[in-house]
Amino acid sequence: MLSLMAPAQANQSIASGFEVLQEVISAGHALGSREVARRLGMEHSRANRILGTLASVGMLLQDRDSRYLAGPRIHVLSALSLNASRLIPAALPHLRPFHSEGATVALGTLWRDTVVYLLHANPGQDLAASAGAHDSYPRDRSIIGSLLADDGPSAIWQDRPQEDSRAWAARIGSHGAMAIAVVLPRANPLCRPPRAMLSRVEAAARAISASIGP
Numbered sequence: 001m002l003s004l005m006a007p008a009q010a011n012q013s014i015a016s017g018f019e020v021l022q023e024v025i026s027a028g029h030a031l032g033s034r035e036v037a038r039r040l041g042m043e044h045s046r047a048n049r050i051l052g053t054l055a056s057v058g059m060l061l062q063d064r065d066s067r068y069l070a071g072p073r074i075h076v077l078s079a080l081s082l083n084a085s086r087l088i089p090a091a092l093p094h095l096r097p098f099h100s101e102g103a104t105v106a107l108g109t110l111w112r113d114t115v116v117y118l119l120h121a122n123p124g125q126d127l128a129a130s131a132g133a134h135d136s137y138p139r140d141r142s143i144i145g146s147l148l149a150d151d152g153p154s155a156i157w158q159d160r161p162q163e164d165s166r167a168w169a170a171r172i173g174s175h176g177a178m179a180i181a182v183v184l185p186r187a188n189p190l191c192r193p194p195r196a197m198l199s200r201v202e203a204a205a206r207a208i209s210a211s212i213g214p
Contacts, residue, residue, distance in 0.1 A: 106180065
């Protein structure tokens with residue numbers, strides 16, 4: 001997997017532009033420039049300038065109240081990214097066996113305190129059709145969030161008494177920023193012993209990583 005390392009001379013203007021763009025897109029509703037600046041701890045004049053630039057190239061739009069929301073170009077970029085990504089095609093064949101066994105399966109990454117899903121399908125749903133179609137989720141309510149929150153183990157499992165389920169997650173790559181998750185009702189025989197399923201999920205994550213290549 002590619003490492004998410006910053007270059008020695010990082011371009012702060014580009015980095016700030018991505019921060020502002022992602023803040024607006026992840027909000028789920030239109031944001032004013034002062035709200036964006038407050039959320040990011042940024043000077044209002046700087047946030048306003050970046051927002052204006054992003055709107056000028058079509059990444060954002062302004063509504064009648066001068067608030068910002070996703071523009072047409074971000075949707076083009078999203079579609080191109082999904083089509084070009086090797087990760088989703090690589091993950092699908094390794095998640096399908098779990099899904100066919102009655103599991104909820106997911107592929108996601110962690111952004112701040114939010115898990116963003118690239119795939120997420122409950123039993124009976126079309127797994128391939130779930131690409132990019134699921135809402136984000138709070139980190140502390142997702143096993144992917146628990147796994148990726150720190151540089152800890154490569155895989156974990158958790159009991160979820162409130163949902164009467166058991167969940168497993170494994171990193172894609174030894175220190176990957178992506179992970180897969182499998183969730184089963186505790187009544188499912190595949191839940192026992194939990195470490196047997198953990199080994200399967202880890203093996204699936206390794207296979208996905210190998211499919212993507214270095």
